[in-house]
Amino acid sequence: MADDVFNRSSLISRLVDWVFGFDFFLSYNHGDGKHYPSQLKRQLGKRGFRVFLDQTEYVAGLxxxxxxxxxxxxxxxxxxxxxxxxxxxxxxxxxxxAAVANGKIPVIININGAIEAAAGDAALA
Structure with missing residues (x-):
């Protein structure tokens, strides 16, 4: 019974996201770790934001x-x-x-000075 309620709630949440989109798309590298992006999604979600995170949104076969x-x-x-x-x-x-092509300016969270450390050496530089 509890699983049915959870699955229904999850299904409704996914439907809302599909219809209305997301407030934030979190972009990160798996090799850097998944904990920070997961916690960021959780904290933003607590504040009512809809957040896209590949770990929870993509399904097999896409x-x-x-x-x-x-x-x-x-x-x-x-x-x-x-x-x-x-x-x-x-x-x-x-x-x-993709964001820039759609008129969006990406927001970059500079973790531990990574941007300065990678100056000129990064794909995003």
Missing amino acids: DLRRETRRQVRRSRKLVVVGRAGALKSPWVKREVD
Whole structure:
């Protein structure tokens, strides 16, 4: 019974996200760790924001490139978790490019000075 309620709630939440999109799309590199993005999503969610995070939103079998462009387009803001791996990641660059192509200015969280440390060496530089 509790599982049915949880699944229904999750289904309703996904439907709302599908219809209305997301407030934030979190862009990060898995090699930098998943804890910070997960906690950021949780904290933003507590404040009523709808947050896209690949760990919880993608389903098996999707064309990831196409789906990523679509989800970035449907999100109001793209937030880059700026760590060394993210700044060199081709996937993060694709997400940033998709945001810019849709008239969005990415917000970069500069974790431990990663941007300055990677100056000129990063895909996003």
